[in-house]
């Protein structure tokens with residue numbers, strides 16, 4: 001494990017004027033080269049922790065240290081050279097061009113007159129290339145979609161070229177392929193450049209796949225820390241998002257709606273890929289799936305076409321789609 005870059009000791013976070021403690025006793029560590037995802041239900045404390053780690057909010061108690069140095073001892077300029085922050089809130093940048101915004105990422109490095117050197121230009125180029133935002137460089141910020149703006153904000157943070165990057169919900173406005181791409185890029189950055197990245201997200205599935213570690217808040221402000229798989233296997237993951245009506249299916253790693261199971265029981269066998277989707281449909285419709293049931297369904301492929309053979313009370317019928325199968329079950 002690399003040296004810790006960001007550490008907290010017995011940290012309490014919250015809002016003193018409202019007498020609101022969001023979480024306490026947080027002793028955390030983020031190492032160089034690590035991608036950590038901060039997860040938790042709405043209102044658990046993710047943004048509050050992010051802002052406190054970035055020095056935008058004063059801790060109620062305890063300390064935050066960057067490479068062993070208390071955050072409070074680091075000047076604003078030095079902090080900007082070592083830590084970049086992308087917040088979820090939309091910032092009104094007026095008519096600034098994308099290329100100008102990304103160049104602003106170099107401000108902590110460019111000295112009094114803000115003149116860009118060849119190194120600064122190279123970092124800006126690299127940030128635009130990595131985030132695939134070259135094509136937007138001449139556009140004005142108010143002409144971007146929310147997802148494009150989010151990616152451009154990451155480009156600015158990359159141009160800042162800090163060892164530590166904090167991102168509050170960087171995938172919030174992205175479509176699925178771009179969410180996956182963003183996670184892949186962040187993971188690649190930690191691997192190739194040794195940067196430490198902490199991001200808060202509601203993308204549980206992607207976080208489980210991409211993160212080296214999770215910091216997982218539950219609704220009461222308790223924080224569990226560990227490898228994604230360990231937090232799933234210990235039950236911490238289910239518990240953090242515990243709510244009536246759905247459950248975390250450990251065999252697929254997804255949250256699933258709790259089935260009503262008020263319909264008759266069926267026995268299901270056959271081709272694995274068909275079984276997965278047939279099971280989903282049966283559960284949604286309230287059928288219980290049991291190995292001892294009288295109603296049996298065999299799912300298989302015949303000349304490349306999916307088929308479901310349904311047998312009940314000595315009668316066998318063949319369905320050519322899931323919806324046809326459901327109709328048969330609901331009428332017999």
Ligand SMILES: Nc1ncnc2c1ncn2[C@@H]1O[C@H](COP(=O)(O)OP(=O)(O)OP(=O)(O)O)[C@@H](O)[C@H]1O
Nearest residue numbers: 015018020022040041042043044045046047048049
């Ligand atoms: N300025 C504030 N003053 C007082 N309480 C606040 C303030 N901002 C947030 N809170 C409260 O602090 C708690 C944590 O909020 P926070 O925004 O950190 O949660 P979050 O995990 O980021 O939520 P979400 O997933 O909804 O973005 C919530 O109960 C919230 O109501």
